[in-house]
Amino acid sequence: MGVDTEHIRLALEQWEPFPIHRVPRPIVLTAPLRNWHARVKRELASGNWQSEPVAPSELTAKQDAAAREDLRYFGPDSRERAFGPIVRTRAMFGTDRGVLHVPALVVHADDGHGLHLAIDPDFARTHCWRPPALTKPASDIWARSSEDGRSLTVHFTMVTRSTAAQPHAVATETDTALLVDAVEEWQLPPDAVYPAVDGFLTTRSTLVHLAAPLGDRVLICLGYGVGTPSFATPVPVLPPVPPAA
Secondary structure, three states, rough: OHHHHHHOOOOOOOOOOOOOOOOOEEEEEEOOOOOOHHHHHHHHHHHOOOOOOOOOOOOOHHHHHHHHHHHHHHHOOOOOOOOOEEEEEEEEEEEOOOOEEEEEEEEOOOOOOOOOEEEHHHHHHEOOOOOOOOOOOOOOOOOEOOOOOOOOEEEEEEEOOOEOOOOOEEEOOOEEEEEEEEOOOEEOOOOOOOOOOOOOEEEEEEEEOOOOOOOOOOOEOOOOOOOOOOOOOOOOOEEEOOOOO
């Protein structure tokens, strides 16, 4: 699996307008990862995140109408569908710097498929940022930063191949973002025509050294590729593991 430099350039171009110097830094929402809820539970158990329950309240007619329109963008499903009552509450969402407890909407679907949770569109418009074309973030990649921010341990999910060596990741950096792409070196027999795919999905990790500290830049990946609603998806970066007591 090689690196497509043109696709990398296009992905980083999506994040050039990111207002990196804005205070506070805009929130960058990420796609839920596999086992993300288990990660949230571990964070809560560690005491790093304090829950602050807020009693739900009915939206005004104007807020209700705006929410129904915007849920196609910020909500769990891009398809047209009928919504029932919408109430405001607070909930945890994944961001590129961990989990945050933010205003949210609980949506009762009229089609009988239960409840849906979406970030409050008013809050998203004023506090969040992502490229307009990125409507459905999708990634199985996450990373953990070093103490000085000059290296990242990147974890990614891929198919194990008996004909591939240990993969590594390549980082391409700009002033506002950096993109990591996993690279496998094929180890094929002389008479092989196609790479053998004979394994199963597994999570691997690799250390990536950066040219400059990560800072407030956004770590991204290619998602499902150019032209898809997940192109240039942001990737969660967790803080360093604290030293054992």
